[in-house]
Structures are given as C-alpha cells and as structure tokens.
Amino acid sequence: xxxxxxxxxxxxxxxxxxxxxxxxxxxxxxxxxxxxxxxxxxxxxxxxxxxxxxxxxxxxxxxxxxxxxxxxxxxxxxxxxxxxxxxxxxxxxxxxxxxxxxxxxxxxxxxxxxxxxxxxxxxxxxxxxxxxxxx
Amino acid sequence: xxxxxxxxxxxxxxxxxxxxxxxxxxxxxxxxxxxxxxxxxxxxxxxxxxxxxxxxxxxxxxxxxxxxxxxxxxxxxxxxxxxxxxxxxxxxxxxxxxxxxxxxxxxxxxxxxxxxxxxxxxxxxxxxxxxxxxx
Numbered sequence: 001x002x003x004x005x006x007x008x009x010x011x012x013x014x015x016x017x018x019x020x021x022x023x024x025x026x027x028x029x030x031x032x033x034x035x036x037x038x039x040x041x042x043x044x045x046x047x048x049x050x051x052x053x054x055x056x057x058x059x060x061x062x063x064x065x066x067x068x069x070x071x072x073x074x075x076x077x078x079x080x081x082x083x084x085x086x087x088x089x090x091x092x093x094x095x096x097x098x099x100x101x102x103x104x105x106x107x108x109x110x111x112x113x114x115x116x117x118x119x120x121x122x123x124x125x126x127x128x129x130x131x132x133x134x135x
Numbered sequence: 136x137x138x139x140x141x142x143x144x145x146x147x148x149x150x151x152x153x154x155x156x157x158x159x160x161x162x163x164x165x166x167x168x169x170x171x172x173x174x175x176x177x178x179x180x181x182x183x184x185x186x187x188x189x190x191x192x193x194x195x196x197x198x199x200x201x202x203x204x205x206x207x208x209x210x211x212x213x214x215x216x217x218x219x220x221x222x223x224x225x226x227x228x229x230x231x232x233x234x235x236x237x238x239x240x241x242x243x244x245x246x247x248x249x250x251x252x253x254x255x256x257x258x259x260x261x262x263x264x265x266x267x268x269x270x
Contacts, residue, residue, distance in 0.1 A: 046213070047202065047203075047206070047213075047214055048198065048199055048202060048216060049199040049200075049202045049203040049206070049214075056195055056196075056199055057192060057195065059195075060191055060192065060194075060195040061191075063183065064183055064184040064191055065184075067182065067183060067184045068182075068184040071182070071184070077221075078181070078182075078219075078220055078221050078224070079182055079184075080217070080218070080219045080220075080221070081183060081217065081218045082215070082216065082217035082218070082219065082243075083215070083216045083217070084213075084215045084217065084243060085213055085215075086212075086213050086215070086233055086240065086241035086242075087241050089213075098221055105221060106221035106222050106246075107221075107245065107246035108217075108219060108221075108243045108245045108246060110242065110243045111241075111242035111243060
C-alpha cells in the first residue's frame with residue numbers, strides 16, 4: 001500500500017492544526033473567510049465513494065464535528081461543505097464559514113479572487129478558537 | 136413535528152426522479168452538466184450537522200451511492216459533492232458530474248451563468264440512465 005503524502009498545493013495553501021482519526025485538519029491561509037480543509041490520510045483517493053465504508057463514516061463524523069465547531073466559533077450565517085477537487089485531485093473537503101457580508105456572498109468561494117493572508121497573530125487566534133471548540 | 140415541504144426554488148429548478156430512504160433525488164433542469172440534488176426529507180434543517188446521527192449516516196450512504204452511479208453513467212473527470220445553501224437554506228446536497236470540456240471547468244458550477252434547459256427527450260434519457268445505474 002502506498003503511504004499517504006499530502007498534496008503539494010494543499011501543503012502550500014493551508015496549515016495543519018490537528019490530526020483527527022481519519023483526516024488532517026488544516027486551516028487555509030486566507031483571512032477572507034474562516035476556511036478549514038479536511039484531508040483523509042489515505043493514498044490515491046480522489047472521490048468520497050472510493051473510500052472504504054468505514055472511512056466514509058469517519059469522514060462524515062469529522063465533517064459534522066468540524067462544521068458545528070466552526071459555526072460555534074464564527075456565528076456564520078451558513079457553513080459550506082464541499083468536496084470539489086477539480087484542480088487538486090487528492091480528496092479534501094472544504095468546511096467554510098460564510099457570512100452575508102463576506103467578499104463573495106452568496107456565491108461560492110472557490111475560484112474567486114486571490115487569498116488574503118492572515119497576519120500571524122490573527123492566524124494563531126483563529127487556530128486556537130477552533131481547537132478550543134473541538135475539545 | 137413540522138412536515139417536510141420542498142423549497143419552492145428547488146421544486147422549480149429540478150425534478151424528482153427517485154425517493155431514497157432519506158432523500159428526494161432530483162435532476163436539475165440544466166443540461167450544461169449532469170447535476171443531481173439530494174434533499175433530505177426533514178423539516179427545518181439547514182446544516183448537515185443539524186441532522187440526527189442516523190440521518191447523517193443515511194445521507195452519506197445516499198451521496199456515495201448517487202455519486203458513484205453518476206460517475207459510472209457519465210465517465211466524468213470529477214464528481215463534485217457540496218452542501219452550500221447560501222441562497223436556498225433548506226438542506227440539499229449537489230452531486231455534479233464535471234468534465235474538462237464543460238463550460239466552467241475547473242471552477243465551480245454554482246453562481247455561473249444561467250441554466251440551459253434539456254429538451255424533454257434528453258432529460259428523460261439522462262433520468263433513465265441514472266435510474267438504471269442505481270438499480
């Protein structure tokens with residue numbers, strides 16, 4: 001079996017904040033919206049339906065846990081959860097907190113504009129709040 | 136408990152092709168890409184994490200079943216699965232077959248352009264192929 005190796009673009013665009021049972025939980029380097037990415041630590045998987053049934057169940061559990069935590073932390077108007085992967089084929093699930101005053105509401109975030117980096121203290125604060133909500 | 140009533144915009148933009156254990160499976164009236172929508176038949180739910188754990192598991196099962204069928208039918212380059220709901224708040228999950236030659240590849244379909252209706256025979260043919268793949 002091949003080992004899991006994180007896709008280079010995911011590694012560039014986000015930072016690992018926690019390892020869950022299945023996924024590497026990553027915070028995107030984009031301050032426009034609180035944006036988490038769940039990456040199942042399984043090699044050579046592009047589609048949710050290519051995971052084993054147990055991994056599918058784990059992914060669902062991790063998605064809803066992270067989604068509810070992100071909602072609690074941000075008070076977002078809507079949580080967007082999506083497995084798209086047209087560009088980066090390694091399976092990854094976006095969990096994004098959307099607000100009616102964010103830069104592309106109500107359209108989706110993917111493919112919109114360019115990312116706006118956090119300053120380090122704001123990134124660390126967001127990371128800390130999310131980890132506290134997951135405890 | 137409130138009864139489930141389908142959102143008016145979902146009713147307008149898609150047609151029910153099958154009732155699954157949890158979801159109404161609907162085919163969008165947009166021939167630009169094969170586009171299915173799963174609507175959990177539960178009242179007053181906007182977020183996946185507001186479903187019961189059993190319904191979450193059911194939704195996952197139905198998503199992967201429908202996603203794999205759509206992949207088999209279309210030979211798509213990528214299946215996109217997303218719960219967004221910034222406009223229509225009734226929980227619904229998009230399952231979309233994307234191809235590298237489709238009108239907005241690799242960007243997402245939501246918020247892009249305007250729908251292009253099927254002619255009735257093409258709609259019926261797509262519906263039939265999807266239902267056969269789900270048998």
